[in-house]
Amino acid sequence: MERLMRNIKLTIEYDGTNYSGWQSQKNAVAVQNEIQKAINKLTGENCLLIGAGRTDAGVHALGQVANFRTSSKIPADKFSYALNSLLPDDIVIKKSEEVSLDFHAQYSAKGKKYMYLIYNSNRPSALLRERAYFVPQKLDVDAMKKAAECFLGTHDFSAFRATGGSAKTSVRTITNVSLDVCHNMLDACNNLGSCNNLIKFEIEGNGFLYNMVRIIAGTLVEIGIGKLPWDSVPGIIESRDRKRAGRTAPPHGLYLVEVRY
């Protein structure tokens, strides 16, 4: 008797600190491997887990998406609970659902949303050390805000692309950006003055090149410090010259928030 094939979509949160990233690397544990191992243990099958995209070592996810096919009869929404009981605490399946067989976490994706957190204070934070990029210089948030808006629209983002990616074109469309100072709960405001020292940068688009968000975040920080003027961004984009953009910001400030389908 033929067994019915089903396609299961997972929405995943992970703390990237202890992983080589989403995808397997030599001599390092990848998030993908951990989840695939748990699925195989649960289903007794040898499933292939397809992720929406890679994340680098140290990068976090609030809403990474992946899918796999299975003939298991486990109800779709039960997969999350069953897999969570097999996974380490720093990887959590937030949602599991059945989708049509043609759903492909990578190829079906229409867009992604990322968040980048910057901790701007005169001393580092113990509690946010693996959650936000520590910048001790006073940042000009207004200049950063204006600069962020320059990324909106359709551009060739060659200047914000690291070597090593496999994308054929470097044209991408950015549909939304925001940059705001946030209330930081994990700081002792009363002792030490204002705790509005967390800067949240969000960016949404139809796709992102290798290290693109981290290079944009690094450029915004250089603008915040005053090393680059905010209105240099259109010229940097136009130049398509990686050397003119800022340095790549570290991975631990970056979060893959959402994949849109």
Next chain:
Amino acid sequence: MERLMRNIKLTIEYDGTNYSGWQSQKNAVAVQNEIQKAINKLTGENCLLIGAGRTDAGVHALGQVANFRTSSKIPADKFSYALNSLLPDDIVIKKSEEVSLDFHAQYSAKGKKYMYLIYNSNRPSALLRERAYFVPQKLDVDAMKKAAECFLGTHDFSAFRATGGSAKTSVRTITNVSLDVCHNMLDACNNLGSCNNLIKFEIEGNGFLYNMVRIIAGTLVEIGIGKLPWDSVPGIIESRDRKRAGRTAPPHGLYLVEVRY
């Protein structure tokens, strides 16, 4: 020539996850030891570091206070930078200042403020796993708010005291409480509905008994679940019976926010 003795006050943030707590325990590293080691290395002396109070293993601090005497001539505010360069990343000196010789971090303390974070969602959080207490049952925040206010004032808190503490009296005065639902940045709101799933409980008083805040937090959770009515709190306090209060909530949701002098 006699060397001038100075008294240095430190304000300290730490991630308690990897420590046995503030104070040294057999076979486990304590936050106090790490800082004392760094001070001794920096000053070449054998200083005694006095903390405002102990915190248990896994408990965090945003504003723990400690002091030590030294004849070192390092400017007071430079101690923080010098010590941070010697300390592991999960311990950060946020402020260092010179205080009068009679200042004693423990005996001079007039009060303390704690925060307890609860993550209330149907699935756990990978990123907050060591920062907030995960409670999967839907919590009645209004009932918890009303219950929290019952702790205000001067009471004998024997019902909220674990054995093992050395305090002579169990009478304490609570001067401020608050309980609010917070915006949780580390959750993918758009994918998964509201991210108002972080509950922040704050409590301030002239002193706290052993495990008192964790037992109060555990009691508030039982009230939120509906296991106890909110108006049972005055009776539980009055009973002075530990068995009538709720279970001790886990350490990783607790933060020492501030010590008042």
